[in-house]
Amino acid sequence: MRTEDVLAAIATGLWRWDNASGTVTLDAEAARLLGLPAEPATLTEAAARSRFHPVDWNEIDGIVSLAVAEDTLAEARLRIMDGDGRVVRTVRSRSKPIVKGTGYSLVGTLQEVTEPQPGTTAGRAAVTGDWRRSREAFLLDAGRALAEARSTAEVLRVAASLSMPGFSPDGLAVFGVDGDRLTVTGHCGHTPGDDDPFTDMPLDTDYPATEVVRTGRAIYLSGPDEYRRRYPVTWPLAQRFDRKSWAFLPLIVAGRTIGTWMAAFAHPVAFTPDERSVLTTVARMLAQALARAGLAETERELSLGLQRAMMPTLGPEIPGLVLAARYVPTGGGLEIGGDWYDMIPLPSGRIALVIGDVQGHDVRAASLMGQLRIALRAYACEGHRPDAVLSRASRFLHGVTEAYDEEDAPRFATCLYIEADPATGTLDIARAGHPEPAVRMADGTVLIRHTAGGLPLGIQADTDYPTTRLTLEPGETIMICTDGLIETGGHDLDTGWARLRTILEQAPPDEDLESLADALVQAVHGPSSHHTTGPLADRRQDDIAVLLMRRGGPEDARPVPVRRTALTIAQAEPHRIAGARRQLRELLHDWADAEQVDSAVLLVSELVTNVLVHTDGDALLVAEATGEHGERRLRVEVTDPSDELPHMRRPGETASSGRGLPLMDILADTWGVDPRGEGKAIWFELYEPAPASLT
Numbered sequence: 001m002r003t004e005d006v007l008a009a010i011a012t013g014l015w016r017w018d019n020a021s022g023t024v025t026l027d028a029e030a031a032r033l034l035g036l037p038a039e040p041a042t043l044t045e046a047a048a049r050s051r052f053h054p055v056d057w058n059e060i061d062g063i064v065s066l067a068v069a070e071d072t073l074a075e076a077r078l079r080i081m082d083g084d085g086r087v088v089r090t091v092r093s094r095s096k097p098i099v100k101g102t103g104y105s106l107v108g109t110l111q112e113v114t115e116p117q118p119g120t121t122a123g124r125a126a127v128t129g130d131w132r133r134s135r136e137a138f139l140l141d142a143g144r145a146l147a148e149a150r151s152t153a154e155v156l157r158v159a160a161s162l163s164m165p166g167f168s169p170d171g172l173a174v175f176g177v178d179g180d181r182l183t184v185t186g187h188c189g190h191t192p193g194d195d196d197p198f199t200d201m202p203l204d205t206d207y208p209a210t211e212v213v214r215t216g217r218a219i220y221l222s223g224p225d226e227y228r229r230r231y232p233v234t235w236p237l238a239q240r241f242d243r244k245s246w247a248f249l250p251l252i253v254a255g256r257t258i259g260t261w262m263a264a265f266a267h268p269v270a271f272t273p274d275e276r277s278v279l280t281t282v283a284r285m286l287a288q289a290l291a292r293a294g295l296a297e298t299e300r301e302l303s304l305g306l307q308r309a310m311m312p313t314l315g316p317e318i319p320g321l322v323l324a325a326r327y328v329p330t331g332g333g334l335e336i337g338g339d340w341y342d343m344i345p346l347p348s349g350r351i352a353l354v355i356g357d358v359q360g361h362d363v364r365a366a367s368l369m370g371q372l373r374i375a376l377r378a379y380a381c382e383g384h385r386p387d388a389v390l391s392r393a394s395r396f397l398h399g400v401t402e403a404y405d406e407e408d409a410p411r412f413a414t415c416l417y418i419e420a421d422p423a424t425g426t427l428d429i430a431r432a433g434h435p436e437p438a439v440r441m442a443d444g445t446v447l448i449r450h451t452a453g454g455l456p457l458g459i460q461a462d463t464d465y466p467t468t469r470l471t472l473e474p475g476e477t478i479m480i481c482t483d484g485l486i487e488t489g490g491h492d493l494d495t496g497w498a499r500l501r502t503i504l505e506q507a508p509p510d511e512d513l514e515s516l517a518d519a520l521v522q523a524v525h526g527p528s529s530h531h532t533t534g535p536l537a538d539r540r541q542d543d544i545a546v547l548l549m550r551r552g553g554p555e556d557a558r559p560v561p562v563r564r565t566a567l568t569i570a571q572a573e574p575h576r577i578a579g580a581r582r583q584l585r586e587l588l589h590d591w592a593d594a595e596q597v598d599s600a601v602l603l604v605s606e607l608v609t610n611v612l613v614h615t616d617g618d619a620l621l622v623a624e625a626t627g628e629h630g631e632r633r634l635r636v637e638v639t640d641p642s643d644e645l646p647h648m649r650r651p652g653e654t655a656s657s658g659r660g661l662p663l664m665d666i667l668a669d670t671w672g673v674d675p676r677g678e679g680k681a682i683w684f685e686l687y688e689p690a691p692a693s694l695t
Contacts, residue, residue: 013110017048017095020103024048030110033091035080053079053087063273064097064104066280071217074106075273077113090114135274138164139281146289150296152185155289159261160188164278171243171264173198174251174290175209182210185259185290197237207234208248209260216257218280219248220271245269247279251287261286314343318351320422321549324513326521328484328544338365338413339482339545340373344380351422352380352389355547356415356434356457357482368411372397372457376417386417386430390457390465394432397458412456416480425472425551430465432457435483435493438504441563442475446504447586448497449478450567450579473562477513477550479504479520484542488524490533499523499532513548520546563587563625569608570618577608580621584636587623592630592691599667600634600686606660607638607682610646617641617679632688641679 007014013030017023022045032038034051049057056078067074074095079087095108142162149155160172173187175198182201203210208219208231221227222245228235238246243264251259261283269275314323325341338358346352354376358369375396379389393415401410414434420427429437429449433456437449452466472478479500486496503523507516521544523532565587569576581601588597604621611619620639625632646661664671668684 007109011112015093015095015106015108015110017045017106018103019045019105020100033080033089033110033112035082035088051080053081059274062277064106066273066277067097068099068104069217069280074108077272078110135278138162139278139285142282143285146285149289149293152290152293152297155286155293156186156188158289159282159286162282164282169247169263170266171241171262173209173262173264174286175213175260175262177203177213177257177259180204182207182213182260205234206231207237208246209262212248212250212260213257216250216252218250218276218283219246220276221246221248222271223268242266245271247271247276249279249283251283251290253287253291258287258291318422320425320552321351321420322513322552323353323547323549324517325547326517326544328521328525338369339484339543340369341545341547342373342377343547344377346380346419347383351420352386353418353420353480353547353549354380354415355480355482355545356413357484357543357545358413359411361543365411368397368400368413371400372413376415380417385467386419386428387465387467390415390417390430390432390454391463394455394457394459394463394465395461398461401458410458412458414456414483418478418480420472420549422551425474425476427470427472427478429468429470430454431468432463432465435481435486438479438497438500439470439472440477440479440504440507442473442509443563444505444507444509445563445587445589446501447565447583449565450576450583452568452570468568470566472549472551473564474552475550477504477516477548479546479548481520481546482542482544484544485520485524485546487536488542488544490536492536495535513550517546517548565621565623567621568618569612569621571612571616574609574612577605577612580608581605584623587625588634590629591625591632591634592688596634596686596688600636603660603664603667603684604636604638606663607636610660611638611640611642615640615642615644627688630688630690634686634688635683636685637681637683639676639679639681643675643679645673645675645680646682 007027007029011029011033013033014027015030016025018025024043024045024047026034026036026041026043028038028040031041034048036051056076060074060076063074063076066072074093074097076093078091078093080089080091082088089112091110092113093108093110095106098105098107142158145158145161146155149158156174159174162168171188174185176183176185180203182198182203182205184199198207198209201207201210203213208221208227212219221230224239224244227238227246241264243266245265245268247263247265247269249261249263250257251261263279271279314325323343325343327339327341338360340354340356340358342352342354344352344354354373356369356372356376358365358372372393376389376393379392384392397411397413401412413432415432416434416437417430417432418427418437419429429451431451431453433453436451436453438446439449440446449468449470451468451470454465455463483493486493486500489496491499500520500523503519504516507519525544565583567576567580567583569580581604584601584604585597588600591597604623608619608621611617617640621636622639623634623636625634627633664684669687671682671684674681674683
């Protein structure tokens, strides 16, 4: 009996579709199935297309591409249409694709089949327009979810939650490759410990996942019998999970197989071309997501390693001083940027505290930060004073940035350098374009300590940095930080400082510095920061570095509460008079009589202005408030180098000067002028009334 007679007896036709020539050749049975006379025929591609449902015809290219990639048969269900566009039958095509250059030909069979009923196992494989729309929607959702996953764990969670249209697996596993071993990256639908036999399997093991890694081709096992027949050695490992079908697909990135994705089903699956197409597409997206997540995790690990290497520890305890520091990377993809802090033991027995911020948030900023930090440490250990340390560091950074290509703009860095004497609390501060320090006094009052400063490091090769001396009293805490702590969340310097001042003032007197450092970071970067955003939308995120130093503890504070501030105003800096007025108001923030505060601010403005106008020297302002609340005394001294003593005058209505001493005589409780060898000090005092006397 001839082959043609056998095929005709079982209603199976032969067809050949030559994509290159655009012809379709049919035997008599195939022609009958397509609704043509039962005789051999050769049709044009357009004529053959008119006999099939247009949706089914458009699927053929994808089915053939999948079959070529997997070296399998191309299988499809095709609906046959009559001249009026009605479906007359459904045929199943099984063909072998033969690639010819850029085209291909299909040689195979056509056989009529009965459409499965919805809800049956076979019905899951039905190819309908609704199924295809569901599949497309599923793939869009899956692609979006996998693209948003940022870690391997997130990718695995997304893969486990995928609900494929009509044939969702109930067990998933992702295998990776480590040298010549197969490893388990993650799994779902199994109990803990089920992955033990697969965690370290040689790649030459007779197991579907290892074969997929070796060949790069997918393996579909429609039933337990097929699994047992093809992989008898490892079948006992899979048998205990009681699955009915399995799909093992390669995870390929840039032409390299990085692992295998296994989807196991509790029900039999025929793995039709449509189902294989869905699984293949998901595997490709899963491979890309795993590769991105792995790269991101490697970058994070490298960044954290750099951070740990570059961020120093604060070292051993220093008698008389307590230190705490934080570094939080927030602005950008890298976990390390240009912010840093450091504590340097000095040959003199003092310590140096350094905080700085290199412009930018990239690899170059991190590199420059590391070089600059080492240079600053070297200059400090040579015994140079703060001004000399910053001058040398500026020259160093200027030379380093000039050596870069012209395409890379020169970088600068802000820096604040403090040389502290633990025994006396003396602080010598030099500042290079950096935010000024803040001091929290023992009673909770917070002042911004205005210090002289120079240009940021690296802008000019030779720059001077004046030094400001402060004294940290027992129980007082100084805070230095980068601008990220101030401006993160849409703030400028003023609104950002107001937010930080609230946190510092509300901290309990006995709160340790570690808790205070955490509170500052949480206020700026934690959940509560969403309720304190500022008006500047373009200043949302920046790295945060903060360093706190307290002299002694609250129990070491003076028995009589003392608040003191000092400020030098140079002849060339009349704009700092406004800062002196603001600092005095901060010092007297809880003074009982608001009118006395206004009087004190007015007198300070008059005294400092007189020094700048009538002498050739600078003005030194010292303000001190002592005593308990309601019984305090404010003493303000303004010192200048002139020996000429002021005298009382009676200025006319149009006079532009001469009102300073009359104002003090009217507003101050007491005042005076003290000669000081070279120069003099003009002072006044105000006595705080008890709150009850103001009512």
